Structure formats: C-alpha cells, structure tokens
Amino acid sequence: MKKINLTLVLLILSAAFFCTSGVASAISLNDVYVGNTVVHLEWSEYWSTDFSYYKLYRDDTLIYIEPNRDTTFYDDWGLSKGSTYNYKIEVYNEADVLMDSRTKSVTTGNVHGTITLDTKWRSETSPYNLTGTVTVAENATLTIEKGVTVNRGKRVINIDGTLAPLDGVTWNGIGLDLSDHDGYSITNCVFHNDKYNCGFGIWLYQCNNSVIVSSPN
Numbered sequence: 001m002k003k004i005n006l007t008l009v010l011l012i013l014s015a016a017f018f019c020t021s022g023v024a025s026a027i028s029l030n031d032v033y034v035g036n037t038v039v040h041l042e043w044s045e046y047w048s049t050d051f052s053y054y055k056l057y058r059d060d061t062l063i064y065i066e067p068n069r070d071t072t073f074y075d076d077w078g079l080s081k082g083s084t085y086n087y088k089i090e091v092y093n094e095a096d097v098l099m100d101s102r103t104k105s106v107t108t109g110n111v112h113g114t115i116t117l118d119t120k121w122r123s124e125t126s127p128y129n130l131t132g133t134v135t136v137a138e139n140a141t142l143t144i145e146k147g148v149t150v151n152r153g154k155r156v157i158n159i160d161g162t163l164a165p166l167d168g169v170t171w172n173g174i175g176l177d178l179s180d181h182d183g184y185s186i187t188n189c190v191f192h193n194d195k196y197n198c199g200f201g202i203w204l205y206q207c208n209n210s211v212i213v214s215s216p217n
Helices: 002-021
Strands: 029-034 039-043 053-058 061-066 073-076 084-092 098-107 110-115 119-121 128-136 141-144 149-153 157-159 170-173 176-179 185-187 190-192 202-205 211-213
Touching: 029 084, 029 098, 039 084, 039 098, 039 110, 061 073, 157 176
Parallel strands: 110 128, 119 141, 128 149, 128 157, 149 170, 170 190, 176 202, 185 211
Antiparallel strands: 029 039, 029 110, 039 073, 053 061, 053 084, 084 098
16 A cells, blocks of 8 residues: 555656646647638647746747737738748747747638638639638638639538628639628629539528529520
8 A cells, every 4th residue: 555655756756847847837839720821820829937928930030029928829811822831839938948838830711710800812812612611710701803713512601700792703613601691791692512422502591681692694
C-alpha cells in the first residue's frame, strides 16, 4: 500500500509541474473559414500564467503578433486563389522563450467553414467551389456579386446571419435554402438543380414578401 501511495504522489507532483511550467498548456490551430482569397484562423487560448504573446507565421514569414491572451483569431486577406499556405502559431512566455507551437496547411479555393465577419464573394475570383458546408454566422453578412458562379454539389450554405439580395448569380448543384429573410430579393439568378441527389432549386421558408424576378427572354 505504501508503495502504491508513493507512486500516486509522484504522478500528482509530475502533473502539477507540467501544468505550472506551461508544458501541458498545448494549443491548437484551425482554419475556421477558407475562401478563395481569405483564411480565417483560430487557435485555442494558452492558459498558462507564464504568457507574453502569440506569433503567427505564413510560409515562415511573421505576419502577426498578439500580446492579448484572449485574442485567438486572425483573418488573412488578399491571398491567391488555389494556393497552399503553411501557417504556424507560436506562444512565448515573459522571458521570450518559445513555449508551444502548432502548424496548419490551408489551400484557398476549397471553400468551407463558418463566416464570422462581413464577406464578399467577388466576380473576379469566381467560381466559388464548396468543398464543405459554409455557415454565415449571426451578425455576419455574405454578399455575392453579380456574375459569380457557386458550385455546391452536395454542399450547403447555412444562413444564420444575412445573405445580401442576389442578382445575376449562378448556382450549380443542390439549390439555395433560405429561411427567415423577409422581403428578400432574388433577381436574374440561375439555379441548376442536382437531379441525381434529389436536390431543389430555391427553397424559401418564412421569407414573407420576397420577390423572385427572372430576366426577360
């Protein structure tokens, strides 16, 4: 019994040492949203008391320093469509010693994730190919410019926030599912249904006083 108790004490002391030294305070790095020219990154908060700042690198180039422990996101705009970027987040303590780091590779053009800031899909970077579900979060607006083509396949767009009125947008794959957007306007859009997956063209649910207008023949 004494031997077992001693072993338990040693395990507890070891765990306490790792936690207080920051070794066990590992962080994560995730791509919350990937667009054609933007990547929204988030990392977990580093909870060790010995904290000074975060450093974020893109392809080994320092792009951001954050001294606030609670600020754990970064939006990297102006990227090239179809390019792979290698990100690394580092955490430093008050003695400027590297405590932890994580890496993440992201390829733009594989559109997926949650849009948390106002975002515009531009015609010059069309088409937008969805490789995963896209969710527009509350308090965020997605604007899709005229002339944009959205290739969705079996992927869906969830609108918890706002989708700006559509004009001249082409949708390929499963159609548009839009709810609780009163007075919504869809003008001159084309919806190519995915007949092999029993998809739909347009589904408006509780969108009172909405208008759908097509261009004249």
